[in-house]
Amino acid sequence: MDSVTQAALGAAVAGAIAGRQCSPKVLLAGAALGTLPDLDVLISYGDPVSDMVKHRGFSHSLFVLLPFSLLLSWLWQRWRPIPFSFMRLWLLVAACLITHPLLDACTTYGTQLFWPIPYPVSISSIFIIDPLYTLPLLLTVVAALLWRGRAAKLCMVGLGLSTIYLSWSLIAYQMIEQRVEQYTASTDLEGKPVFIAPTPLNTVLWRVVVKGEHTYWEGLVSLFDESNEIALIAKPKGTFPEGLQPSKHINMLDHFTSGFIKYEQRDNILVVSDLRLGMVDYLPFQFALATQSAQGDWQLTDPRQLESPNVQPKHLPALWLRLLGNQDIDANLCHISECPDITASVVNM
Known part of the structure; x- marks a missing residue:
């Protein structure tokens, strides 16, 4: 705190x-x-x-x-x-x-x-x-x-x-956890690791992250939701580059986050982000850990923390409406962070 x-x-x-x-x-x-x-x-x-x-x-x-x-x-x-x-x-x-x-x-x-x-x-x-x-x-x-x-x-x-x-x-956390378990039961996401955390400054609106092998799913759940439906948006989790030996820093991050990290290539840089901390694509803990040569070979580098985009004040009203249970906001979650347009219908119900 x-x-x-x-x-x-x-x-x-x-x-x-x-x-x-x-x-x-x-x-x-x-x-x-x-x-x-x-x-x-x-x-x-x-x-x-x-x-x-x-x-x-x-x-x-x-x-x-x-x-x-x-x-x-x-x-x-x-x-x-x-x-x-x-x-x-x-x-x-x-x-x-x-x-x-x-x-x-x-x-x-x-x-x-x-x-x-x-x-x-x-x-x-x-x-x-x-x-x-x-x-x-x-x-x-x-x-x-x-x-x-x-x-x-x-x-x-x-x-x-x-x-x-x-x-x-703690009671609110258990309520959200039970709702997520019920929603993912008998779907492709059943049994997959789930991370649940409150959004800033409240215990009403919660962020849910479901981890797959190459994909993770993210969504928001409010205690005021009238429907038990959860709009989970699929996003690429990425994989560690082949041929590159994991460094102690990557192993440390993987252990510290219980595997809730994603790998992405930005130009010739390998960026590893903690999926637990932040919201949507506003992830404050992003690290550059390797670079790729012109020949395509990866080489580990000294860790460097990258700046993450700040939440824009114009997006706060949408989050407030979502806290109040307006699930129509979910369809625009990707656009709030200007992330790629990825289909939200990702589970076989």
Whole structure:
């Protein structure tokens, strides 16, 4: 999640645990602890692919944060004593640190909760920025700064509201997942890997990606849809060039995305894109990983991240209408991103 959300979450957790000892200093300390795991963005791993894959790595691991919280609590108690027992102080520090990666694990990007075990966790039930999750935390923390006598209770209210919304996002995810399973049953897409993620700033409109061997299918599903039909648009997934040995970066991307990547040739460049992050053809994580010579031979190159087109403001009304359940918008999805005209009728019903 974004830094504002993580800071508000950390402050609310600290205030709730501090109870009557809650103060502006405790809230600020909680906010700092809540954003601490994201300081790994300052670390360069040598190339853009490694930076992407290894972000939310060791600094988000439960195996690292638990012992680190003990060390940090001991140092805090020794050099700046506060009116807490050590166990309560440790609970405060550990909770502020650990709720950060647990929340991140609910987003699309994924979090390596069990680093050094290479198994990223991604529930993908909430977008990285969602005001309906953040505002209850932010408003109650600000109120707690103003009304110290009720600070802890206010923080608990904020945590309760945000937790209810996060729980709702999991329910909404399951509803969309069930609908996709029912729609693809007894079709060519039955049993194929499916990726589901909320579209920006909401948990009503969801993006669905179905992965095939050489093709992937993409569509939008709203909880307000009156019909159970899903317009899935077929797009070429591409294949890795023959004769080219996969590099460690390609293997890293394939593992990190669970295979939800596409290969495409742009002029003489091999571009590999993460299909999970983005919307339609607005894919922010695109990497140039190889070049083709005049003789047609491919050669691996140092990874280079490419700029992706930004979503145009003129397209937002169409997405808003789609959120409200207007399925007629689906027929124009390709034209929103100016992608090739590919037939949407791709499954044998």
